[in-house]
Amino acid sequence: MTTASATSWLDLPADHPFGVATLPYGVFSTASDPGPRVGVAIGEMILDLAAAVGQLAPPLAAAVAGPSLDTLLAAGPQAWSQVRALVTAWLTDATFSERLGQHLVPARDAVLHLPFTVADYVDFYASEQHATNLGKMFRPGQDPLTPNWKHLPIGYHGRAGTIVGSGTDIVRPCGQRRGTDGEITFGPSARLDIEAELGFVVGTGSRLGRPVDIDRFPEHVFGVCLVNDWSARDIQAWEYVPLGPFLGKSFATSISPWVVPLAALGAARVTPPARTVPLLPYLDDARTPPWGLDVRLEVRLNGHVVSRPMFDGMYWTGAQMLAHLTANGASLRTGDLYASGTISGARPDQRGSLIELSWGGAEPLRLPDGTTRTFLEDGDEVVISASAPGPDGTVIGFGEVRGRILPATEPPR
């Protein structure tokens, strides 16, 4: 197999985020061929994977067919390896350039789609800094971290049906909130926020009643995408006790069009922060290389960088989240998505949400264009991007997830 750090005959800069060390999967269409199909990003191009495999590796055609990544996700880790090895070989061996050229589409000519059918969506709460910051704001006067926080990765189910592709406009949600005077009113959220997260995309399902061992993370999880878990803080604050966030989150969650396979993240694996509470065996990752990830995010608001969250500081890894999610025997399905929760670091400029960046609205952010923000205003656009170190000085890019706020629509009456 060609090494991932080989160079492509496409003559990309060594540090191109979509070089041959990345090879993320997505779904695209073009004006001339409007049917959504699986693609692999390479440089400024998209490889039409089904077309290329159909010509060069017909036995694998079934694994990459269809209008989404669903088939590839379900095909399992052996197929994932085979497809990645093939694509790597094709893109690094110049003898393929002619045959492959006809299947390369300029990315600027393509429309990117929601890449897979989301089965169940779970959102975790894996950043100690984020949980601490929100605990201080939502439960003042109490210990900001709840007693369970370092014993298990806290998570909850979100709404899979309102996960949308990057670029989808976000209508400002309406809802109930309690004013500082105690009055309960219904109206557009006045504290609309973002949450910068990574999402783990499940490929291989599991059987009901059978927990998935923490070591089996790469057999079940296909890859990683970017997630913006839009949040209406005023709605959330009023509704969330005792059963957790609901309408404060369920109006929309945006994910990036490109899913970076776990296989691209080998050089990004790092040891997570020291655990200060002993872990139960099912969560203990001390005996295997842990799945901390050196992924560096960037949050832009109307073009201005407002935060640079670092995933390497997350207390819980994706492997631990998976082990916990299934510890009670809950089964996995192809297309399950679980997100990390907001990624926030120790420094103020590493906080992954506006409620933290503006400290609950008390410390407005001053943007370079002279405006200030506490929460999102209508028309604001948020772009979250990320990268990680690849092998031999290469860069693994995650692309971006983008969304713009539209004004609230009139309530039903």
Added chain:
Amino acid sequence: MTTASATSWLDLPADHPFGVATLPYGVFSTASDPGPRVGVAIGEMILDLAAAVGQLAPPLAAAVAGPSLDTLLAAGPQAWSQVRALVTAWLTDATFSERLGQHLVPARDAVLHLPFTVADYVDFYASEQHATNLGKMFRPGQDPLTPNWKHLPIGYHGRAGTIVGSGTDIVRPCGQRRGTDGEITFGPSARLDIEAELGFVVGTGSRLGRPVDIDRFPEHVFGVCLVNDWSARDIQAWEYVPLGPFLGKSFATSISPWVVPLAALGAARVTPPARTVPLLPYLDDARTPPWGLDVRLEVRLNGHVVSRPMFDGMYWTGAQMLAHLTANGASLRTGDLYASGTISGARPDQRGSLIELSWGGAEPLRLPDGTTRTFLEDGDEVVISASAPGPDGTVIGFGEVRGRILPATEPPR
């Protein structure tokens, strides 16, 4: 259209729970024809709906085709009315007896399946008695009802992928819990419980960003089923602050095989309990006949009735839950399921969960077989059934949802 209170040429007792006033929809197969298909329960028989429609009403065949109710759910309220009117006419007009007879299968020869593909699953918390009882047990010393409880129907998302059909065995889940000594351990739940609920099955989806008006409940909700929301109280108690129930619930949720259409519940509509807090307009159902429902449940444990919960005491109606669920613009999809939360009445023998019936384990239940129960033991079988008044003294049956507890499997290491 033949009236729903007409009698069938099948000569059923007037109070048969599956008389012509009920006509619930489900999915069945038989040994001689193992393909799952849509059926309607009538007496002790199941009408093979696709076969009957194919012969007698071909233009409607597309609406009832396929191995689940998904197609019928998506077909919308006009199709639901047409199909129900047709089936009612066929079963009440003896001239159809010969043509229909070949499409009737004895229910005892049929296997019943999970009736539809669950999209998103939401669980509400709509019984004031249940919320009060659990508040007293989970948050002693605090006001048992949280301040938001009478302002909005509290709900949270559950795991759609672990919703199982009636009769599926339930493996006792393992998980983290904190002992009375404060020790954190992992092991089989020692407080495995039931929750007797009704579930509302969404047929017609809605657009993202567009709340669904409370009056449009019957245009979106196809019907009602029974739900047993199995709950591991020890896991739940340790994990649920601050983001709500997760692994304490996600290991399995059982639903009944028969979905009773809303059209069968006209005579069961009642005014819900008086609201003691003014409702915001989007939840206000004072101007239309409200959707309180006189549905009477029965919970049997190893054959012994342990509770008779009454849905007519629920503070929030299914129509209010729908309006709330979408108030923030969250969209609906065909197959969304939202459940009421445990149905508990004022009397101790109307409590819909064992944690309430045994008051947190402090007051064991004595069963007629001489055994006692606080929570479920391995081998226990729970059956929840229900009925409601139909027109002209008829009875609307919901069938039952059944599940037996299997011992925990060994943890992964």
